[in-house]
Amino acid sequence: MKSSIMQGARIISIGSAVPDLCINNTEISQIVETSDEWIVNRTGIKERRILNGINQSVVDLAYSASMEALNKAKMHPLEIDLIILATSSPNDLFGSASQIQAKIGAYKAVAFDITAACSGFVLAIVTASQFIQNGSYKNILIIGADVLSKWIDWSDRKTCILFGDGAGAAIMQACHKKDNAILGFQLNTDGTKSNQLSITYKENTDSHNTLKLFQGKFQYLSMNGQEVYKFAVSKVPASIKKCLNAIQLSAKDVNWLLLHQANQRILNAVAQRLSIDNCKIISNLSKYGNTSAASIPLALDEALKSNKIIKEDIIVISGFGAGLTWGTVVIKWKC
Incomplete structure (x- = not known):
């Protein structure tokens, strides 16, 4: 690349x-x-x-x-x-x-x-x-x-x-x-487990028109919390390691670990498996909960406003969730 x-x-x-x-x-x-x-x-x-x-x-x-x-x-x-x-x-x-x-x-x-x-x-x-x-x-x-x-x-x-x-x-x-500040990335999908976290569409069982057409609606969000936890703490560290290896960096080179803000236990478990100190975890989960696609940029913006991140810092960013999808991108902060 x-x-x-x-x-x-x-x-x-x-x-x-x-x-x-x-x-x-x-x-x-x-x-x-x-x-x-x-x-x-x-x-x-x-x-x-x-x-x-x-x-x-x-x-x-x-x-x-x-x-x-x-x-x-x-x-x-x-x-x-x-x-x-x-x-x-x-x-x-x-x-x-x-x-x-x-x-x-x-x-x-x-x-x-x-x-x-x-x-x-x-x-x-x-x-x-x-x-x-x-x-x-x-x-x-x-x-x-x-x-x-x-x-x-x-x-x-x-x-x-x-x-x-x-x-x-x-x-x-x-x-x-x-x-260039986008140093590398690694992406994955496992569609066989998509039902572990989903908002599914359900059709009505009966047709109410002469054309025999079936229509339905989307359901509420459903989640198997235990399975999502096990998925995150096993797949995310592996993704991060693979990405770092590809660009010839190690966990010791990482200044900040910015994960999707899903659960503090997940954040801590991923850091532990990578031997990254908890003080390097960027987290604002306590104030906002899981904001899905917004969670990473929300936390990044807050970290920048508090002057945590400085120029040339290496930031490992990983997202994971429904799909099931997960992925990592490593950036060097240039501003």
Whole structure:
């Protein structure tokens, strides 16, 4: 990959957005049998943000995050060549990237959605880097945004305690090959286990028309928590090791470990298997819960705002979740 790229790619700015409504564990315990202590001990989550306004959608959060990223980069929307939206909760089943393109005024940009759930932002980084490194585009806006609260059964304790809504956006830009910041990536899918975490479509059993057509609707989010945990703590460390080996780095070279914010136990277990100290884990899970495709850019933006990450730091980013999909991208921070 290094030898074939025409130009380098790097992230030049990050933006994020979360809804105003904050629901803590005590409030959750009023609708399902649980407690703050039970949730914190098992997940690390203390509160989450939920989109609850009338006529508000993932597009609104994505717009706010995108404008923050554009403002930080001092870039006009018309300079954007491509918009990639990673989401599993679009405002329109045909996709929402085009709505974001119109809302921010990036009328010269091509726009499309990626559906890869919690791995979505990693796939967006990798996809954008390919378009930049092969010389197709110069400035790409990538967005990870989800409002899974709209697909949660709020009487299901297994899922309603976990998820929150949010959005994160990044501007990726072409640069000289020697300044390339996307060092390597490794991606995987195991579709045989897709039923472990899914929002399935179910058809009605009876037809109510002369053409004998069957129609149905999407169900609530369902998850086998134990299987997802076992999948994450086994597959993610292996992906990270394979990616680091491919670019001739080791765990000792890693300054920051940024994983999809699913469960604090998963974050700690992955770090332990890699012999990476917990102090190198970037985590804001306690405040936002699992925001799916938004979790990685949300945490990255917060880490940058708190000055944790400095220029030339090596950051290992891994996403994992529904599909089942998982993947790693290693970047060197250049800003």
